[in-house]
Amino acid sequence: MTGPDHTSALGALLPDEHRRLLVGGRWRDAEGGATFDVHDPADGSVLTQVADASVGDAVEALDAAVAAQASWAATAPRERGEVLRRAFEMIGRRADDLARLMSLEMGKTLQEARGEVAYGNEFFRWYAEEAVRIHGRWMQAPAGGSRLLTIKKPVGPCFFVTPWNFPLAMGTRKIGPAVAAGCTMVVKPAAQTPLTMLALAAILAEAGLPDGVLNVLPSTRAKDISKQLQADDRLRKVSFTGSTAVGRTLVRQSADQLQRLSMELGGNAPFLVFEDADVDAAVDGAMLAKMRNMGEACTAANRFLVHEDVAASFAEKLAARMGALRLGRGQDDGVDVGPLIDEAAVDSVSRLVADAVEDGARVVVGGERPEGQGWFYPPTVLVDVPAGSAINAEEVFGPVAPITTFRTEEEAVARANDTEYGLASYVYTRDLARTIRVAEALEFGMVGINAGLISNPAAPFGGMKASGFGREGGFEGIEEYLETTYVALPGS
Structure with a gap:
């Protein structure tokens, strides 16, 4: 049964409309109206139900990300950065509400939750500033007679899987650099803690992020969704934070399409x-x-x-x-x-x-x-x-x-x-x-x-060995979302 104070508390923090899927800029039900329960770990009671995305919903989310990719990549870096800056300011104003929502679904204390909101929000500020600092290089060839030009381009549509333990910060750490670089994305938050990610997505939409750039799929079908999306040659990047066992599966699934990977896995x-x-x-x-x-x-x-x-x-x-x-x-x-x-x-x-x-x-x-x-x-x-x-x-x-x-x-x-x-x-x-x-x-x-x-946020976060590869945060973090094109130019 739902706890006696959950309905009123959640209603003020996350409207019913935002407990659904976000696909192509539209909040909608999952296929067949499927939902799943989100629990309060303090007593095991049901907090609420959210839409439970199917494989078909995931394909539609990737369709939306692919459709939005070209126009988003062509958007001016300053404009991409300003979206993140506006979201940063909104999160700051709503920090207490986000902390309460996070505490309800994840269990951490309000003090811990406020700390996560502040920490996670800094990734939006950092990458708002990094969006305008994406650059290549121009040089004369060492032997002379020609010029070398390099161009940085967004990787393309991304698939993010975020964990339950830091439901806001693990999202901003991936979404921030992707937005700054000009990538679109499909995000699958942890089934235990989907509410904070849904609230974050609503803030980004309000901040002016165009439809289809960010698509959010709460779901209990993580394995099926990841397998389907990684088999699609339109998906170009996967970023995962979670267990090493799941990370190994995602790495194997990436092989056929040779997708770019960032794996932040277990630690000891x-x-x-x-x-x-x-x-x-x-x-x-x-x-x-x-x-x-x-x-x-x-x-x-x-x-x-x-x-x-x-x-x-x-x-x-x-x-x-x-x-x-x-x-x-x-x-x-x-x-x-x-x-x-x-x-x-x-x-x-x-x-x-x-x-x-x-x-x-x-x-x-x-x-x-x-x-x-x-x-x-x-x-x-x-x-x-x-x-x-x-x-x-x-x-x-x-x-x-x-x-x-x-x-x-x-x-x-x-x-x-x-x-x-x-x-x-x-x-x-x-x-x-x-x-x-x-x-x-x-x-x-x-x-x-x-x-x-x-x-x-200003430092590269990541590990080695079975803790994964790739870095999030710092100057290094945005490179995970950029490809390099070399252009050979004849000399004068």
């Missing part, structure tokens, strides 16, 4: 604390790196590798901070930690903690699922975690900090790199030479030095 971030570190600063950083979004982030610190000389102090201080956090519904005052996304997420975290304890780890704080409604798991600190425990190999995606000790720098780096993933990593030390050595040795796309929060 190490958090290294050396013996010379400022332990209090490391604990502060750990709280940011671990507890952002209840630990449900690909950049979350998963493996705490702490030098044996400072491990006891670090664990004691971290446990005190984690244990003081208040668990509850994200919209309630004074709540620090909201629910996880669904029952499966709680089961996964519970299993990893239980396995670690069976392997010999000791629970310092947390470790047991609370009774009552909702998909909650308490902030948890484990010590004496064996290096070979499953919790050090799998992505936790929850508020659990497993601590394993090390003795030497070489051992710490080897342990940190002992994973198939290579997205984010964190290092705490006051030794400059060590900072350089470790940063160069770590096999990760991003390294935070004495910092627990490293994501920044």
Whole structure:
């Protein structure tokens, strides 16, 4: 049953009309009127129903994107940038409403949600400014006698699949550079959290984005839709944020059409604390790196590798901070930690903690699922975690900090790199030479030095190994949406 306050709360945040598909500039029902439920993770109740796109709907969305591509690519860069700038300003004015909507469907606290709106919105500001800075080059051939000209062109129609954990920021991080570059797109938001993306699409339409440039397909048929669209030779680019397993499937499906890909996949971030570190600063950083979004982030610190000389102090201080956090519904005052996304997420975290304890780890704080409604798991600190425990190999995606000790720098780096993933990593030390050595040795796309929060719209976000390829954000992000044409010109 729908919760007693959901109808009125949602009505003010997202009109019924915008809980449908957006195809070719028109809000419409899915084929056959199909819908699916969106749940409140705080109590499991149904928030609302949204249109459930079919494969046929997806083809029509791609048709709309293809139809709009030529005119959008020919639109002046300044005009494309101004659309993003207007959307940026609208999002800023509506930040509280977007945060409340996000908190309802995803569970994160209002403070976390407001932080995501501010962070995600910066991608629109950044790419509003980058739209007018797309340029090629002109030069004389080294041997003389001719000139070389390069031209940057939009890749073409794109397909974006966004995750549930950052429903606004993962959208703006893809939509921003695509709009700036002159690409049209079809977006399939996560079925758990489609509402924020639908609200974002409505804002972009209001900001003047032409019909068909952005098409949004909430759906429970992600596999069928991606397979159909990737088999279409009109689709030229795929960008996905999500699990490595799904990413591998999308990469395979891209082969026949040789589509451009950006894959931001799983993570298993190490958090290294050396013996010379400022332990209090490391604990502060750990709280940011671990507890952002209840630990449900690909950049979350998963493996705490702490030098044996400072491990006891670090664990004691971290446990005190984690244990003081208040668990509850994200919209309630004074709540620090909201629910996880669904029952499966709680089961996964519970299993990893239980396995670690069976392997010999000791629970310092947390470790047991609370009774009552909702998909909650308490902030948890484990010590004496064996290096070979499953919790050090799998992505936790929850508020659990497993601590394993090390003795030497070489051992710490080897342990940190002992994973198939290579997205984010964190290092705490006051030794400059060590900072350089470790940063160069770590096999990760991003390294935070004495910092627990490293994501920044002006910086390239992305990983290596099984964490994927391509970059989002920074100067590099827009290159993912541009092709290069070389023109040979005769000399005078």
